[in-house]
Amino acid sequence: MKYAVGIDIGSTYAKVVVIDEDKNICFTLAQPTGWSSVDTAENVRLQLEEAGFGQDYPCVATGYGRISVPYAKKTITEITCHARGACQLFGEENLTVIDIGGQDTKIIAVKDGTVQDFLMNDKCSAGTGRFLEIMAKTLELSLGELCDLARQGGGTAISSMCTVFAESEVISLIGRGEARENIAFAVVESVVQKVASQAGKLQDVGGQVCLTGGLCECGYVREALERTLGKSVITSRHGRFAGALGAALSALKL
Amino acid sequence: MSNFDLPAAFEEYSEARQAGFLKVKEAKEGGRRVAGTFCAFTPVEILDAAGFLTVSLCGMSAETIPAAETELPRNLCPLIKSSYGFYLTDKCPYTYFADLIVGETTCDGKKKMYEMLGKSKELYVLHLPQGPDLPYAHEMWTAELRRFIEYLEDTYDVEITEEKLRAAIEKRNVMRSARCRLMELLRADTPPISGTELYTFLDGIGFNFDLDDAIAKINNLTSSLSTHKSEGVTVGGKRILITGCPIGGVFRKVVGAIERAGANVVCFENCSGIKPARCMPDQDAADPVAAIAHSYLNIGCSVMTPNPRRMETLPALVKEFRADGVVDIGLQACHTYLVEGHAIRQLCRDNSIPYMALETDYSTADAGQIDTRIAAFIETLGE
Numbered sequence: 006m007k008y009a010v011g012i013d014i015g016s017t018y019a020k021v022v023v024i025d026e027d028k029n030i031c032f033t034l035a036q037p038t039g040w041s042s043v044d045t046a047e048n049v050r051l052q053l054e055e056a057g058f059g060q061d062y063p064c065v066a067t068g069y070g071r072i073s074v075p076y077a078k079k080t081i082t083e084i085t086c087h088a089r090g091a092c093q094l095f096g097e098e099n100l101t102v103i104d105i106g107g108q109d110t111k112i113i114a115v116k117d118g119t120v121q122d123f124l125m126n127d128k129c130s131a132g133t134g135r136f137l138e139i140m141a142k143t144l145e146l147s148l149g150e151l152c153d154l155a156r157q158g159g160g161t162a163i164s165s166m167c168t169v170f171a172e173s174e175v176i177s178l179i180g181r182g183e184a185r186e187n188i189a190f191a192v193v194e195s196v197v198q199k200v201a202s203q204a205g206k207l208q209d210v211g212g213q214v215c216l217t218g219g220l221c222e223c224g225y226v227r228e229a230l231e232r233t234l235g236k237s238v239i240t241s242r243h244g245r246f247a248g249a250l251g252a253a254l255s256a257l258k259l
Numbered sequence: 260m261s262n263f264d265l266p267a268a269f270e271e272y273s274e275a276r277q278a279g280f281l282k283v284k285e286a287k288e289g290g291r292r293v294a295g296t297f298c299a300f301t302p303v304e305i306l307d308a309a310g311f312l313t314v315s316l317c318g319m320s321a322e323t324i325p326a327a328e329t330e331l332p333r334n335l336c337p338l339i340k341s342s343y344g345f346y347l348t349d350k351c352p353y354t355y356f357a358d359l360i361v362g363e364t365t366c367d368g369k370k371k372m373y374e375m376l377g378k379s380k381e382l383y384v385l386h387l388p389q390g391p392d393l394p395y396a397h398e399m400w401t402a403e404l405r406r407f408i409e410y411l412e413d414t415y416d417v418e419i420t421e422e423k424l425r426a427a428i429e430k431r432n433v434m435r436s437a438r439c440r441l442m443e444l445l446r447a448d449t450p451p452i453s454g455t456e457l458y459t460f461l462d463g464i465g466f467n468f469d470l471d472d473a474i475a476k477i478n479n480l481t482s483s484l485s486t487h488k489s490e491g492v493t494v495g496g497k498r499i500l501i502t503g504c505p506i507g508g509v510f511r512k513v514v515g516a517i518e519r520a521g522a523n524v525v526c527f528e529n530c531s532g533i534k535p536a537r538c539m540p541d542q543d544a545a546d547p548v549a550a551i552a553h554s555y556l557n558i559g560c561s562v563m564t565p566n567p568r569r570m571e572t573l574p575a576l577v578k579e580f581r582a583d584g585v586v587d588i589g590l591q592a593c594h595t596y597l598v599e600g601h602a603i604r605q606l607c608r609d610n611s612i613p614y615m616a617l618e619t620d621y622s623t624a625d626a627g628q629i630d631t632r633i634a635a636f637i638e639t640l641g642e
Contacts, residue, residue: 082634084632084639123639
């Protein structure tokens with residue numbers, strides 16, 4: 006049986022997808038990237054071996070650590086990979102892909118299965134997963150708890166775009182005795198508003214909006230995005246693997 | 260004959276740069292005056308006719324930004340901060356040697372920076388009209404140039420005759436044509452030199468103060484390239500046109516990323532590229548000052564409002580150089596280019612030209628992200 010491997014080394018997690026020649030996902034793996042993407046890549050190789058995937062598979066690497074995978078036959082940027090992966094996951098050729106990752110938020114307009122246009126956040130971390138993580142930590146919550154709590158909150162807003170300033174804003178809200186769910190609401194709202202204004206800059210390709218990346222596992226983020234964009238937003242249980250899947254699909258063609 | 264000391268930071272520069280500084284020192288000791296400029300709108304023909312050497316003082320290094328930020332806001336264009344930092348720290352020998360700094364009322368940041376420079380340097384600011392097609396724009400700019408001529412004549416006891424102006428226009432036009440011919444070589448299917456090589460060469464030639472020698476060097480390069488192949492050029496690589504802000508300070512980061520991603524930069528539309536080089540005053544015009552005024556008003560810079568020249572030129576250049584995509588470079592906090600970016604995005608969309616905008620500064624903080632974005636953009640252009 007022929008199979009292909011896609012590895013997406015992101016800033017927070019390394020994601021791996023193995024597909025067979027019919028493009029079925031037969032193996033996934035996600036592990037924290039840690040400080041060295043070279044070590045992570047080696048660790049992934051060992052785990053693939055353990056799972057029964059030998060040496061000579063075609064492999065494409067993506068993500069910011071893509072150059073650290075010595076056994077990858079090719080590197081492709083995460084933009085192209087996420088677009089390909091999302092098309093496969095959602096069975097659509099026209100999509101607006103919103104990927105909220107650890108250090109980047111990407112919004113990709115896909116038309117007829119190819120990237121039409123894309124935007125990434127500038128160097129600041131506003132509107133990224135990292136922003137939510139830091140705020141969750143300040144509120145002594147896990148990321149999942151923050152999102153669940155946010156659903157019950159309202160009536161408060163955070164206006165700082167800078168993560169450090171926003172943290173001070175959260176701390177002063179805590180000091181003022183604001184309810185935790187209201188602060189959680191404000192934190193998620195801040196990310197969603199930022200993402201929505203970025204999405205507004207891209208040409209509307211008329212297709213379905215989908216959310217990928219680690220944050221698609223937080224149901225409330227998807228709901229809040231739907232509300233703000235005024236459009237339905239879909240996710241998939243394999244959403245965080247969209248980039249790795251796209252890489253694997255490219256590897257299949259090698 | 261007077262003697263001049265070198266600034267303390269002189270030793271920090273490479274030998275090639277030092278040689279340039281020493282030439283200016285020598286020229287000054289021989290009685291020449293030096294004018295520092297910041298912009299493609301500076302009417303260099305008038306400074307030539309007044310016997311000045313002109314040198315661009317645009318800051319291209321992040322090194323002096325911390326010093327500049329002791330007086331300037333942090334959220335300001337890096338070119339302005341870098342330039343002002345060089346002045347504050349006396350690190351740039353050209354700023355140090357300049358007898359006169361010439362500015363124009365272009366962007367807000369520069370205008371206010373000039374006021375600060377003027378505290379301890381001789382400064383002259385030309386008031387540039389910003390509506391190039393207003394009925395009085397040409398008249399106003401001509402009047403501004405005449406006022407500048409009077410100032411130079413009175414202050415430096417020189418005579419700026421029509422003959423001198425005509426000779427200067429002619430020489431600068433020969434220089435501009437030479438630059439254009441060289442840049443136009445990149446229209447070829449496989450450009451004979453890379454964008455990096457072209458930009459580096461043109462940047463260096465700006466610090467050659469012997470105009471005849473500079474023209475000869477450009478022409479020599481142009482003719483030597485007819486059979487040349489460069490390792491910096493990817494055969495069959497996608498063709499990129501660069502537009503937007505002056506890119507001296509981000510050129511390695513951005514152009515380097517484009518070339519690493521296997522594409523070729525075939526045209527620089529920016530102010531150090533083809534845009535100003537194609538604005539040539541009519542050397543046979545009855546009034547040379549009016550002719551100079553007319554040509555400079557045609558520079559499609561985003562300080563103009565509206566800025567029809569850029570909108571007309573950009574799609575034409577994309578066709579001429581057969582660019583596959585446009586990369587619009589905005590320096591952080593450059594309001595005019597960053598806001599105009601939306602119109603350029605729309606313009607490209609309407610003309611089915613793939614477009615990407617980048618906002619960056621002189622730091623290396625975003626180098627990784629820029630590599631990814633550019634590589635992704637090149638991937639979207641197809642195999």
